[in-house]
Amino acid sequence: MRIPFVAGNWKMNTSRAEAEQLVKALIPLVAGVRDVHIAVCPPFPYLSHVVETVRGSVIKVGAQNMHFEKKGAFTGEVSGEMLKDIGCMYVILGHSERRHIFGEKDTTINKKVHQALEVGLKPILCVGELLEEREAGKTEEVVENQIRESLANISPDQMVQITIAYEPVWAIGTGKTATPEQAQEVHRLIRDWLQVHYDDGLAQQICIQYGGSVKPENAKTLMDQPDIDGALVGGASLKADSFASIVKAAI
Ligand code: 13P
Numbered sequence: 001m002r003i004p005f006v007a008g009n010w011k012m013n014t015s016r017a018e019a020e021q022l023v024k025a026l027i028p029l030v031a032g033v034r035d036v037h038i039a040v041c042p043p044f045p046y047l048s049h050v051v052e053t054v055r056g057s058v059i060k061v062g063a064q065n066m067h068f069e070k071k072g073a074f075t076g077e078v079s080g081e082m083l084k085d086i087g088c089m090y091v092i093l094g095h096s097e098r099r100h101i102f103g104e105k106d107t108t109i110n111k112k113v114h115q116a117l118e119v120g121l122k123p124i125l126c127v128g129e130l131l132e133e134r135e136a137g138k139t140e141e142v143v144e145n146q147i148r149e150s151l152a153n154i155s156p157d158q159m160v161q162i163t164i165a166y167e168p169v170w171a172i173g174t175g176k177t178a179t180p181e182q183a184q185e186v187h188r189l190i191r192d193w194l195q196v197h198y199d200d201g202l203a204q205q206i207c208i209q210y211g212g213s214v215k216p217e218n219a220k221t222l223m224d225q226p227d228i229d230g231a232l233v234g235g236a237s238l239k240a241d242s243f244a245s246i247v248k249a250a251i
Pocket of ligand 1 (some may be wrong): 175210236
């Protein structure tokens with residue numbers, strides 16, 4: 001049995017006060033929720049404060065990125081060890097905005113996945129195709145390449161620590177959600193890949209989130225699909241009530 005996992009990616013949003021208000025409003029709304037893993041991923045400067053604010057609640061905290069080296073002369077970067085040190089449990093890696101705005105490649109993302117696991121963070125690995133890739137019939141090929149390369153040399157013991165988030169780039173922040181059938185098709189493909197490259201037992205254990213314009217109105221039909229085990233939520237995670245509704249839709 002896979003436990004659904006709903007995470008909020010706040011991206012580059014909120015002030016310190018707004019971050020605090022958001023989690024303080026969220027805590028009572030999800031307090032009674034069992035059997036769903038819940039995380040929020042605030043911007044770096046607020047991580048520590050959010051970690052302290054959610055302490056004792058069901059909410060865990062993740063970062064939105066990290067560097068692949070342990071430490072050193074990498075001005076402006078943040079290491080996995082630092083994130084672990086301040087109490088993060090998760091780290092989002094390979095988000096489409098990192099790939100397409102900042103030019104992150106799968107080889108870099110693979111190094112980050114290894115480093116995150118090394119320090120005991122749980123990666124949320126994002127994959128997903130561009131609109132032109134979907135229109136050219138390349139969705140399968142693109143997603144398979146992304147998972148193969150970003151999961152290179154990941155052992156079965158490491159793989160069970162990882163969540164995969166399928167986020168079609170054309171659905172992110174656009175209000176255009178993939179249909180449940182379109183999303184299910186790619187989730188199935190990812191699970192089949194895991195089955196072939198690891199085994200069925202492991203494939204059945206891995207949580208695969210959907211991301212891209214997830215809202216309270218569409219969350220349930222998406223997560224009702226057999227291979228959609230949760231959501232990575234952008235815009236709708238910035239409001240406590242809508243994020244809480246999505247969490248409840250995962251039950
Ligand atoms: P939206 O939910 O705003 O489309 O963002 C999705 C996303 O990128 C989550 O990582």
